[in-house]
Amino acid sequence: EKVFAKYSGTYEAMQGGTVVQGLEDLTGGIGYKFDLTKDCPEKGGVKQWIPKGHTPGRLWDEIMEKMKTEHVVGCTCTTKGEPRPQTTAKGILLNRAYCMVTGGDFEDNKLMRLRIPLDENGNAKEWNGKWSDDSSAWNSRLRQMLHFSKSSNDGTFWIEYEDFCKHMTKVYMCRMLDDLWTRFTVKSRWMDETAGGCTNFISWRNNNQWILNITRPKTKLVIKLTQPDARMSAGHGRHYSNAIGFYIFKGNENPGDHKRRKLVLKDGDEEDGGDFVFCKEPRFSRQVTVEYTFEKSSPIPYILMPFMFEPGRESLFRLTILSDDRDDDGVPDFGFSDVKPEDDWKRTTLLDAWSRGGTGNALGEEESAGGPVTGPLEQWTK
Known part of the structure; x- marks a missing residue:
């Protein structure tokens, strides 16, 4: 706790935030979030829970x-103040993060094993529906195959994927990175002239730019x-006043201009x-965060x-580029460099004036x- 407080700056800064932020801060990995709700057109596009059986x-x-690929997977049931009695009655706690231990298709049953942290008394409230510890759905073969242990205080339980979709609203994933991944990290800032904004404004060309050299197809x-x-x-981790994004241009x-910034854009993909x-x-x-694959x-x-x-x-801001080294030889599969001042465009400024003339x-x-x-010719030639 003290280490994370030092990382956050203060103990107060540890409050709030999101599950994805916590996973990334603790593991240094890449976090993702999947929403298990959907848009409901008949209700004005408002997010609704996935209907029963879907x-x-x-x-x-x-x-x-x-x-199977070194990810930490978790889930939660967030309600934003809305009651869900059909979920709490089945033993699912609201607004609590669950860890996914394992899962798979066993005898045509899509089963997942979840874990919830124990409370201060060493107990945990678990799922009590189908495939729970006391469920009649278990048979001796599945018990042996999955090493099923009927323990009410271990914080783990099995749940069917269909029930998982009914009662959970978000899935979190965080990919763990090994030493064979290529990582480039740049710390910079938008300030003065380099705070150029998006391409809706002519000042976009003043933003900091970096060069990507793609020499292999299928580079992700x-x-x-x-x-x-x-x-x-x-004092909280959910409200930001600046909207951030990034472009990839050709x-x-x-x-002779490959090492220079892009100043003029052609419309279209x-x-x-x-x-x-x-x-x-x-x-x-x-x-x-985006995973993008350069096909060619x-x-x-x-x-x-x-x-x-x-x-x-x-x-x-901090810009991070990650890529799995496909050859495992320690040599990056792509090139990444900044635009050096000596290679960039040169700027010449001319100061002059239009004058009507006259003494003084x-x-x-x-x-x-x-x-x-x-x-008239005699005027504009002046």
Whole structure:
């Protein structure tokens, strides 16, 4: 607790936050969240609980795959103040995080084993529905196969996936990273001129930009953009005043300009001849994370540009690029570098003035305000 308080800055800053933030802070991994609610068109698009009997098969496959690839998986039933008597009656605690121990398809039954931390007395309230400790669904073969132990105080229980979808509202996953992963981390800030905002504003080109060189097809990158935790200043970890995101552009086509910033964009996606490869829409959150796969190698580099939606807003940020080393040789599968000042575009500024002329004119005694070229020749040539 003392170590995490030091990491957070204060004991007060430990309060609040989200499950994904906690998993990432404790493991250094990559966190994800899946919402088990859905949009209900007949109720104005309001999120509703998954209807009875609806079991999303894609999520089951995703959970099973993640558990085999060094992921920490958890779940919770959040209510935001709404009562759920049908859930609490089955022994599921509201707004509490559950850890997923294991799971699989056993004799045509999709079963999952969950764990909840014990209370201060060493006890835990467990699921009491189908496949619980006292359920009649168990047979001797399944008991032996799953090493089933009928213990009421261990905090673990089995639940069917269909019931899991009925009573849980969110699934959390955090991928653990080993030493064979390539990691680049940059700490920077948006300030003064570099706080250029998104591409809705002409000042976008002033944002900090980094160069990505993709030399192998099917290169998958995990890109994380993080801003300071709101709990450090605001006392909670859910409300942020800055919306952050990032772009991936196609770099400059001229070989002599490959190491320079992108200043002009062609409209449209890369497939249509444009420069936009990917855009992570800005969000008011501590972190935005994306897994993006470059299907083809490219002799032209790509530009990675983090941004805040509005120009002029200043903040620190951390940009992290992760990739699994497919050859396990310690050599990154991609290139990542910043734009060095000596390689970037050179800026020349000319100070001049349009003047009507005349003795004592601060803008110049010679007449130089000739007007547009559509005017008389003797005027605009001045």
